[in-house]
Amino acid sequence: MEINKVYINEETYPRLLKEIQKPPDPLYYIGNLRLAERTCVAVVGSRRASGYGCGNAEALGKKLAARGASVVSGMAKGIDSCAHRGALSAKWQGSKGSTIAVLGCGIDVCYPPSNQKLRNEIAGSGLIVSEYPPGTQPARYMFPRRNRIISGLSVATVVVQAPGSSGALITAEMAAEQGRAVYAVPGNIDSAYNLGSNKLICDGAVPLVILEDLLTDLGLGTEAAKEFEKNLGEEELRLVEILAKEGEMTQEQLCAASGRPASLVSGMVTILEMKGVICMYLGKIFIAKS
Amino acid sequence: MMTKIFTASLCGMKAELVTVETDLQSGLPAVNMVGLADTTIKEAKERIRAAIINSGYGFPKQRLTVNLSPAGTPKEGSHFDLPIAMGILLLGSGRQALCQQVAYIGELSLDGRVRHIRGALPLAMGLWEQGVRKLVLPRTNLQEAALLRDMELYPVDDLRECLDFIMEGGNAAPWKGERVSLKTKQQKEDFHDVIGQEVVKRAVVTAAAGNHGLLLMGSPGSGKTMIARRIPGILPDMSCEEALEITRIYSAAGLLSEEKPFVLERPFRSPHHSISRAAMIGGGRNPRPGEISLAHNGVLFLDEFGEFDLSLIEMLRQPMEAGEVTISRSWGAVSFPCRTMIVAAANPCKCGYLGDERHICTCAEKQLNAYLSRFSGPILDRIDLHAQVFPVPYGDLETEKSGGLSTEDMSVQVKRAANIQKERYRNTGIRYNSRLAPQQVQTFCPMTKEAAGFLKEACEKMALSMRTYYKIIKVSRTIADLHEMDTIDTYHIAEALRYRTLDRFYRRPGHGN
Numbered sequence: 001m002e003i004n005k006v007y008i009n010e011e012t013y014p015r016l017l018k019e020i021q022k023p024p025d026p027l028y029y030i031g032n033l034r035l036a037e038r039t040c041v042a043v044v045g046s047r048r049a050s051g052y053g054c055g056n057a058e059a060l061g062k063k064l065a066a067r068g069a070s071v072v073s074g075m076a077k078g079i080d081s082c083a084h085r086g087a088l089s090a091k092w093q094g095s096k097g098s099t100i101a102v103l104g105c106g107i108d109v110c111y112p113p114s115n116q117k118l119r120n121e122i123a124g125s126g127l128i129v130s131e132y133p134p135g136t137q138p139a140r141y142m143f144p145r146r147n148r149i150i151s152g153l154s155v156a157t158v159v160v161q162a163p164g165s166s167g168a169l170i171t172a173e174m175a176a177e178q179g180r181a182v183y184a185v186p187g188n189i190d191s192a193y194n195l196g197s198n199k200l201i202c203d204g205a206v207p208l209v210i211l212e213d214l215l216t217d218l219g220l221g222t223e224a225a226k227e228f229e230k231n232l233g234e235e236e237l238r239l240v241e242i243l244a245k246e247g248e249m250t251q252e253q254l255c256a257a258s259g260r261p262a263s264l265v266s267g268m269v270t271i272l273e274m275k276g277v278i279c280m281y282l283g284k285i286f287i288a289k290s
Numbered sequence: 291m292m293t294k295i296f297t298a299s300l301c302g303m304k305a306e307l308v309t310v311e312t313d314l315q316s317g318l319p320a321v322n323m324v325g326l327a328d329t330t331i332k333e334a335k336e337r338i339r340a341a342i343i344n345s346g347y348g349f350p351k352q353r354l355t356v357n358l359s360p361a362g363t364p365k366e367g368s369h370f371d372l373p374i375a376m377g378i379l380l381l382g383s384g385r386q387a388l389c390q391q392v393a394y395i396g397e398l399s400l401d402g403r404v405r406h407i408r409g410a411l412p413l414a415m416g417l418w419e420q421g422v423r424k425l426v427l428p429r430t431n432l433q434e435a436a437l438l439r440d441m442e443l444y445p446v447d448d449l450r451e452c453l454d455f456i457m458e459g460g461n462a463a464p465w466k467g468e469r470v471s472l473k474t475k476q477q478k479e480d481f482h483d484v485i486g487q488e489v490v491k492r493a494v495v496t497a498a499a500g501n502h503g504l505l506l507m508g509s510p511g512s513g514k515t516m517i518a519r520r521i522p523g524i525l526p527d528m529s530c531e532e533a534l535e536i537t538r539i540y541s542a543a544g545l546l547s548e549e550k551p552f553v554l555e556r557p558f559r560s561p562h563h564s565i566s567r568a569a570m571i572g573g574g575r576n577p578r579p580g581e582i583s584l585a586h587n588g589v590l591f592l593d594e595f596g597e598f599d600l601s602l603i604e605m606l607r608q609p610m611e612a613g614e615v616t617i618s619r620s621w622g623a624v625s626f627p628c629r630t631m632i633v634a635a636a637n638p639c640k641c642g643y644l645g646d647e648r649h650i651c652t653c654a655e656k657q658l659n660a661y662l663s664r665f666s667g668p669i670l671d672r673i674d675l676h677a678q679v680f681p682v683p684y685g686d687l688e689t690e691k692s693g694g695l696s697t698e699d700m701s702v703q704v705k706r707a708a709n710i711q712k713e714r715y716r717n718t719g720i721r722y723n724s725r726l727a728p729q730q731v732q733t734f735c736p737m738t739k740e741a742a743g744f745l746k747e748a749c750e751k752m753a754l755s756m757r758t759y760y761k762i763i764k765v766s767r768t769i770a771d772l773h774e775m776d777t778i779d780t781y782h783i784a785e786a787l788r789y790r791t792l793d794r795f796y797r798r799p800g801h802g803n
Binding site: 050114163191261263268283 | 486487488489490491492507638644645647648649650651655678680744747748751769772773780781782784785787788789791
């Protein structure tokens, strides 16, 4: 992987990044720098995330990349990784979806180490940038600093899920300071995982109630309605309908809501999971977002 | 001048006939005990001397030698007090010929009273097998030994009463009380008290029906222990033989008392995770049964499964498969039966709140990985079903009066499936689906074409191992039995797959798994 650098006075330096306060100079990068010229959207959130957040991050990443946008995130665990992965799983004009990872350490350092595989994928088809010279080890203070680059590269920042304190909230603050749009995905108010992102909405972020709205706002067009109803049995369809209404349920709740015996529901949940209609996370059932 | 008195020594659950030979020679007053006696027996001479004198008899002031024959096998236990004391008292009485058919067991207290002993039932059974028909024993052990229908029992309260029995010429009438038959009891705790949790109850029924291992995974306070405690209640009623078997084990372990002379309920054992190997498997110089044997015919509940020593869990494997545990010592080996159902419970992570919406899991990634690694590979091998237990919302606890399935409903289902299995595995030496060997799966687990296709697809999609593949078939077999179906269909497979959630539980998106 070849490490390059670009200075602020060069033609290829990302245009939006020039506008922020203290832009990085030079900017180190690996991969295709032209991806920064596309519509960039930051999809961020906390490292500790629930299945709800991870699912939405992945879906959002995929939807954006499938419309030709670049998904910018921090390659941390949790929401960030999901957003990257979602983007990479999309197809746009015959190639892999575009995603940009902004690192808070030297460009040749993989942090967190467990994301090595993801990093290789991003380096292969996306773009990795950092303001730190090669070999710089990560330190706590670097991550909030690099958040200004995440928001700075992007026209809009989406906080998918964040608890009361999270680096994602700093990114949102930076985005607002830089005059960029800030979105937040509302979450269940009972869950502590969603406190920060929900508060962000109180503070004026645009609630992202329907993921497709973001695409419309950015002028990326909407996606055709899902059609997973195909080839589902009557009983299966009933479960899916209940799930779609509730969002996330335990199997216990699904049994109670459908009034079907546990044995039958257990079997159908597996079958639906195999069909890719639903997914399980930490024992909870979600509608799979394509 | 010498006497011979019969008694027995306990060796695991078996008892061997021991002859107490007592000899008196002129010389300085002394008591010598030979025949590989352990400390409890060596100390007996002090108890015996006091008991004899306090009962109003004289203790010989000459050189006394007591030999426990066969002299080569180690012996332990306090029940040698009474036979040794009798041997001493009968010296020179000329009555010892009367002792031919009689064996003595019992511990003495200093005032001459005969006290409760450990292992009366296995001792009596062993003596019966060796042809002894009359047994003098502590009155507190009477009920327990009375399970042996034809043995003539002579319960005694003190040494004097015991000596009278011989002095009367051994013609005293044996005890004629009512011999209880083992009527097994149902558990008091009912599944009805468990509100909601129908999914878990279904997993419990499946596990109990096929004797599969069960892992309950859930955050603290979600009801794992409550559920586990009720499992013995849904297992089929114990037969008389089963009750006798388990009573014998408890007797050998010294867990019976006058108040509780039998084990009538299926045992529920819940050892703490700091348990030693010997306590779990059985052990000691003269081995006593461990927790797995004490849970024989019942449930062995391993709470905080993740905290148990890995090698300890590993050691459970072979005995569980064989149905008995053999403990070898330099002088020989003893076996204890251990056909038990394993129920494990664990938190999903170190802090316990992973996956709980109301609390945030505070575990670091490293801790999570370390915790997860405890549940990998061979450990989960013994466990066929995983069920996740979610805490019931407080609102439901208040409003829902009916707890859904009760113990009775569940035990009916389990019994039905157990009978089907009994029929199917006649003459194969297997009792439950969980014991099927891979080569037998072909024969006993026919499935529809669609089911086979579905399973194959699932294995590919979920990246299941070959071992898991067989486990799923075995669990599907049990589910089909619960539905009284001969052939396994897609829904049975699908339900069985649901109980392998742990394999994929931690695979959360964004964490590089």
